[in-house]
Amino acid sequence: MVRLKIQQLTKSYQNGVKALNDVNLNIANGMFGLLGPNGAGKSSLMRTLATLQLPDAGQIHFDGNDVLQNPQEMRNKLGYLPQDFGVYPKVSAFDLLNHLAVLKGLQNKNERKEQVLSLLQQTNLFEVRKRSVSTFSGGMRQRFGIAQALLGNPQLIIVDEPTAGLDPQERNRFHDLLSEIGEDRVVILSTHIVEDVNDLCPEMAVMAGGKLILQGKPTELTQNLNGKIWRKVIDKVDLISYSSAFNVISTRIISWKLHVFVLAEQLPAAGFEPVYPSLEDVYFSSLFGSANQNLEAKL
Numbered sequence: 001m002v003r004l005k006i007q008q009l010t011k012s013y014q015n016g017v018k019a020l021n022d023v024n025l026n027i028a029n030g031m032f033g034l035l036g037p038n039g040a041g042k043s044s045l046m047r048t049l050a051t052l053q054l055p056d057a058g059q060i061h062f063d064g065n066d067v068l069q070n071p072q073e074m075r076n077k078l079g080y081l082p083q084d085f086g087v088y089p090k091v092s093a094f095d096l097l098n099h100l101a102v103l104k105g106l107q108n109k110n111e112r113k114e115q116v117l118s119l120l121q122q123t124n125l126f127e128v129r130k131r132s133v134s135t136f137s138g139g140m141r142q143r144f145g146i147a148q149a150l151l152g153n154p155q156l157i158i159v160d161e162p163t164a165g166l167d168p169q170e171r172n173r174f175h176d177l178l179s180e181i182g183e184d185r186v187v188i189l190s191t192h193i194v195e196d197v198n199d200l201c202p203e204m205a206v207m208a209g210g211k212l213i214l215q216g217k218p219t220e221l222t223q224n225l226n227g228k229i230w231r232k233v234i235d236k237v238d239l240i241s242y243s244s245a246f247n248v249i250s251t252r253i254i255s256w257k258l259h260v261f262v263l264a265e266q267l268p269a270a271g272f273e274p275v276y277p278s279l280e281d282v283y284f285s286s287l288f289g290s291a292n293q294n295l296e297a298k299l
């Protein structure tokens with residue numbers, strides 16, 4: 001069942017950048033991955049959904065509520081972990097979370113304490129609840145960020161670039177936490193890390209240049225590309241000629257050798273071998289297609 005409905009959302013900043021260009025999305029319960037390179041417009045979309053900025057045009061409905069008309073109703077149902085959640089005063093994790101709970105309107109002292117302690121448990125911070133958050137590692141801070149986003153049992157949770165800068169162990173732990181919270185609500189994970197979406201999200205979309213360029217289930221999108229991705233080991237000096245002759249969607253160094261990955265309906269040339277596509281190939285193919293469309297539009 002669709003809970004979040006985004007229609008024809010458009011936003012330009014004063015410097016003329018069109019950060020959102022006719023964005024349409026329907027999102028149901030569960031983890032939804034929003035992938036895109038830096039500058040794609042993901043944070044602009046997240047901030048608009050979180051009612052922190054207004055679009056120029058378009059509509060947002062959550063559970064039937066017109067979010068732009070009644071932003072407060074959205075705020076009561078929202079948990080938000082912004083990209084730059086970075087204020088860590090020298091107060092304990094418990095005190096800070098308790099304070100944020102008061103700001104969120106959790107007035108009953110006993111219920112508030114119970115919820116704060118339970119969220120500290122859930123995010124694996126109970127043991128360090130008396131420590132100042134300013135001494136936390138990056139992973140602990142992000143888990144604290146999730147704890148504050150979960151205050152008041154929100155129905156829509158937005159996490160913007162949450163795993164950037166985390167080491168692999170902390171990222172795994174963070175993934176476990178995110179997958180636990182996505183069951184009965186909408187969780188939007190905005191990221192440029194394909195692995196985050198691959199590991200966690202049954203539904204996804206790709207954004208580039210303010211537009212949604214692809215949407216679907218990672219498994220289906222990968223399947224759709226089957227038979228169209230080809231790989232070849234080449235010399236570095238030949239990369240430019242390969243890029244002009246073929247649809248090179250990405251290059252990767254594997255065992256110290258440069259591999260080009262090419263999008264083509266048939267064997268592009270001798271020496272190429274077919275590969276089963278990964279979600280990364282899906283992502284790079286969509287960016288390649290969108291860049292080409294923009295180029296054609298400009299010519």
Ligand SMILES: Nc1ncnc2c1ncn2[C@@H]1O[C@H](COP(=O)(O)OP(=O)(O)OP(=O)(O)O)[C@@H](O)[C@H]1O
Pocket residue numbers: 013014015017018019036037038039040041042043044045161
């Ligand atoms: N307040 C602002 N004023 C002017 N331009 C902005 C503003 N915020 C974002 N932009 C521009 O809008 C475009 C989209 O930015 P946005 O931050 O939404 O993208 P993003 O996909 O979240 O990328 P990143 O991961 O780098 O934040 C970029 O070109 C950015 O420079």
